[in-house]
Amino acid sequence: MDGSKLYPADIEGYRIRYRLKTEEQFRSVTVNNGSATEHTLTLEAGVYIFTIATIDSLNQESRPSHPVTASVI
Known part of the structure; x- marks a missing residue:
């Protein structure tokens, strides 16, 4: 989070x-695999807002990504 470079081996x-667009609170899931390129969530239908952050080998979390909106049908 301090802006220093993060190498793939440190992830x-x-x-x-x-969260659903109509909700206030975010839910979260942690993926404990630094080389993961996908993760499956089971969600009900609706419009969701997502962000993702990286966790390094010191358990420090990056700033979250810009929000992305997706519709689940």
Whole structure:
């Protein structure tokens, strides 16, 4: 989070935050695999907002990504 460079070998995992667009609170799931390129969530239909952050080997979390909106049918 301090802006220093993060090397792929230092990535321990990711934190995915998501919520229905109509909700206030984000839910989160932690992916404890730094080399993961996908993760499956089971969601009900609706419009969701997602962000993702990187977790490094010191358990420090990056700033979250810009929000992305997706519709689940």
